[in-house]
Structure formats: structure tokens, C-alpha cells
Amino acid sequence: MGSLFGKTEDEIFKITGIRNRCIRDEHQIGSDLGLIAAQKLLTEFPEFVEKIDLLIFCTEGLDYKAPTTASTLHYKLGLKEDCACVDMPMGCAGFVYGLSLAKSVLLGEDATCALFITADIPSSVIHSEDFEMRAIFGDAGAAVILENSHQGKIGRFVFGTDGSGAENLNVENGSTRNQIDEKWLKTYENEPGKLSHGRMHMNGLEIVRFSLQKVPALLEQVLLKNNVEFEEIDLFIFHQASDFILRSLQRKCKIPSEKFYTYFEEIGNTVSCSIPIAMRQAELEGKLKRGYKVLIAGFGVGYSWGGTVIDY
Amino acid sequence: MNIQELIEHIENEFDELEKGKLQSDSSIRDMEGWSSMHALILIALVDNHYDVLLTGEELKNVFTVEDLYQVILKRGT
Numbered sequence: 001m002g003s004l005f006g007k008t009e010d011e012i013f014k015i016t017g018i019r020n021r022c023i024r025d026e027h028q029i030g031s032d033l034g035l036i037a038a039q040k041l042l043t044e045f046p047e048f049v050e051k052i053d054l055l056i057f058c059t060e061g062l063d064y065k066a067p068t069t070a071s072t073l074h075y076k077l078g079l080k081e082d083c084a085c086v087d088m089p090m091g092c093a094g095f096v097y098g099l100s101l102a103k104s105v106l107l108g109e110d111a112t113c114a115l116f117i118t119a120d121i122p123s124s125v126i127h128s129e130d131f132e133m134r135a136i137f138g139d140a141g142a143a144v145i146l147e148n149s150h151q152g153k154i155g156r157f158v159f160g161t162d163g164s165g166a167e168n169l170n171v172e173n174g175s176t177r178n179q180i181d182e183k184w185l186k187t188y189e190n191e192p193g194k195l196s197h198g199r200m201h202m203n204g205l206e207i208v209r210f211s212l213q214k215v216p217a218l219l220e221q222v223l224l225k226n227n228v229e230f231e232e233i234d235l236f237i238f239h240q241a242s243d244f245i246l247r248s249l250q251r252k253c254k255i256p257s258e259k260f261y262t263y264f265e266e267i268g269n270t271v272s273c274s275i276p277i278a279m280r281q282a283e284l285e286g287k288l289k290r291g292y293k294v295l296i297a298g299f300g301v302g303y304s305w306g307g308t309v310i311d312y
Numbered sequence: 313m314n315i316q317e318l319i320e321h322i323e324n325e326f327d328e329l330e331k332g333k334l335q336s337d338s339s340i341r342d343m344e345g346w347s348s349m350h351a352l353i354l355i356a357l358v359d360n361h362y363d364v365l366l367t368g369e370e371l372k373n374v375f376t377v378e379d380l381y382q383v384i385l386k387r388g389t
Contacts, residue, residue, distance in 0.1 A: 015349060132348075205368050208352050212359050244349070248356040 012135055013265075017243025021138030021268035023123045026192070030061040031069045033141030034119030035076055041143045042077065042115075048145050049078070054111035055085045056101055058094040058118040058272045060171070060301070061197065062087055073117065084111060091169075092239045092300025094118055094272035095142075096307060100157045102146045113147040120271035125171050125200040128191055133202055136242055138268035142276040151290075155226040155309035158218060165303035168206040174198025207300075211245045214305050216253050218297055222307040233259065233309070234292035235282065239299055240264040240274035261287055271300075288312060313362065313388070315381045322377065325357050326350065336378045354380070364388055 013019050024033065034057060042049050055077075057070040064072075070085035084105070090097050095118055102114040122137035146154075173180055174197045188195040215238065223230060236255050238246060240262060250260045263278040270277060275296050282288035290312060297307035315336050323329045328345050343350070351371055358380070359365050364387040366374075374380045 203368075204348065205351060205355065205371075208355055209365055209367070212356065213365055244352060244356070248360070251356075252360055 016135045016268075017247075018135060018265055018268045020266050021123075021136075022140060022270075024121050024139040028121070028139075029063065029124070030059040030119040030121050030141070031057070031063050031073055032119075033121065033139060034059065034117040034143065035073055035141070037119070037141035037143040038073065038077055038115060038117050041145065045145065048113060048115075048147075050080060051113035051147065052079050052115045052145070053083045054102065054105055054114040055079065055083060056088055056098050056114065056116045057086070058088040058090055058098045058116070059120055060089055060091055060271065061119075061121055061124065062089060065176075070117075077115075079115070090272060090304065091120075091302065092241065092269075092271055092274070093298035093302070093304040093306045095239075095275040096157065096296060096298040097159070097304075098272075099146075099154055099308065100159075100306070103154045106146060106148050109148075113145065115143065115145055117141070117143045118272040118276060120273060122200065122269075122271055124193065124197045125174070125195065127188075127195065127199055130200075132204055133200060136269045138270050140267065140270035140273035140277060142270075142273040142280075144276055153311040155228075155311070156222075157306060157308045158221040158225055159306040160214060160218065160304070162210075162214075162303040165206070165210055166301075168203040168210070169201070169301045169303075171198040171200050207241075208245060208248070210303055211241060211299060212248060212252060214303070215249050215297055215299055218299070218305055218307050219253055219295065222295060222297070222309060226309040228293065228295075228309055232293055233295045235259055235261055235288055235294045236297075237261050237275055237278050237282065237288075237294060238297045240269055240278055241300065242269060272298075313384070315377065318361075318381050318384070319377055321357055321361055322354075325353055334377060336381070337376050339375055340377060340380065341375055358384060362388060 055070050055074050063069040068087045070087050074085045098116050102116050105111045119141035121139040123139050126133045185194045261282045263281045292312045294310045294312050299305035319334050323331050355366050362384050370383050
């Protein structure tokens, strides 16, 4: 990518804090990545296959207008019939929202075991000349299993929405209101896939302003709602938006480096997958341990934001 | 708050600047290698030190350190 934009790999790393991103194969879409993640998880924990009675799929790139992509994933995974399946077209706050939904249904005792899959393929909606976005975003899938147990606890949630921010981060065309037409395909005929999923636009300056304004307040509200002191949090894992945003938030929120986990250098911003991937990586690195109090915060497109405290 | 303090914050934040060279009438945008990234750094810097979240419109009208100082003063009161 460096040669395309007249920059060395080190120069791009210096600007973005990112060395690599994972990009899907040409014909892979979000649910394909989600399926791979779920299969990997269920291979590791096969005892859950027969238990899952709630499947949540979070993505901004659903397979079809109908049916739900969650139901097609349910079929491909061979899950039992008495299982609720629901799609959630959320972005960077999606993991937090999905956790909340899973928790509510499980605690309401309307399901006993939830499979929550997130997957996003931002590369499919980024123009090849949009350096800023190409350098930051990566494709990914992630999956988690949740069930009622005495181990661990998901705390109270705080949510927020400001629809006036839609213009600062969105995907132009490619859905019901503004469809892809011949003119569009002609305009983007030299782009991979002719940008037939739409084209993402991002006002980086406004996204930074939004993040600096909303996330520190979100953090305070989450602590308050969970009756937890700042010092009691063992690890803060935010949506891995960008190196700059994360560093700025860490500084503004005065979070010590040893408690602020980041994982984007090798994968970039993976939208709804960034928090679960970071949690998994933190665990692999021994930085997230059972019994830890973890504050997670998702924020982005919408604008939407949300956070909670997990007793891991 | 005074303008010298703001100058020091900017010099500390921008690797490209040689310490002690920035003046109140120095043009920030003429700094070597100025890019949109530097605008983001300025926003975060001012927010962090002065609790003022600059808008894109305000930043468009900032050319010198003095311009930036005046915007912060105006917003901070």
C-alpha cells in the first residue's frame, strides 16, 4: 500500500500506528468471516453446540434484505431448531449492544446459551484512493459464547446515540434509500467490485471530536452506573478506532498505560470485532485474567456509543 | 494560561518543531510536513490542556499561534 501513496511502511506506521490489516478474499463477505470465527470457537468448545438457543449476528454488511443472515449462519453451523436468531446492523459500538441484548435475554431466562458473532468487511466499501481509511480499517470476524453461570458477570450498560453525526461516517449508496445504479457502476468501474456495496466516507476531524467529547463522559457514566471506582478497573478495552484516538482518550481519561489495552498494530480497526479480538488477544498475552474488572467502550458510526463493566 | 505555555505545548507535541523557535506570530500551517493529522493533534492538544474542543470551522481560521490562543481565550470564557 505504501508504494501506492508514495509512503514507506514505516511512514504509514508512524501516522497510523498500524503495520498490517487483514483483507478478505475477493468473494468473502461478512458472514463468511463470522462463520469461520464461530466454527473455530465451537470446535474449541463443542459442548456448547447443543446448548445454543440464541444467535446474534452483528454486521454492517448483511447477506440479504431477507432472510436474516443470522438464520443462514444458524443453518450452516448446524444449531438446534429451538433457537432465536437475530441480526444487528451496528458498527463500532455493536459488540457492546450485542452483549447487552444477549445478557437481557439470558437473564430473562428466555434463552440459556447465546452465540454472539460479529463480522465486518470495511474493505468492501473503501475507495482505493481513500488513504486514511485504507490505512486504518481491516476485515474481521469474531465470536463469543455467553451463558448464565456463576463465573463472571456482565454489568449495567450505558448507551448513547446522536443521529446528527451520520453525515460524518457513513456508507454512501448500496442500500434501500440510495441504490447502486448504472451511473454509479460507470463512475467506479475501475474499482474492485465497482464499489457495489457502496462507498464509505469519514470526516476524520469530526470523528476525533466526537470521540473526545463522548467517550470520557461514557466512561464516567459506566463507572457510576456500576458503582465502581476508576481505580478498581483492572483493564480498559475500548473500540480500537485508531492509534491517535486511543492515545488521546487514554490521556484525557488519565488511564495508566498498564491498564489500557490496545491491539490494532497488526489488524487495524476491525469495526464491531475490535473489542472481542482485543479481549482475546489480551487474554493470550496474559494481560486479561479471570476475576479482572474490565471496562469496555464501543463508539462510532451513528453516532452510537455504549459501555459496560465485565467481571471477567 | 498564557501564550508562552501554549507555544510550549505545541512544541512538545509536534516532533517537527525545534524547541524555542516557535513564535506567537509563527504560521502553524507553514510548518514542515503540515497535514490533516496535525489538525487532529491540535484539537486533542487544546482539548487536553484547556478543555476546549475546537470545531473544524474554528480551526479553518487559525493560521498562527496567536490565532489559536485567541480562539481558546474566547471559548474558555
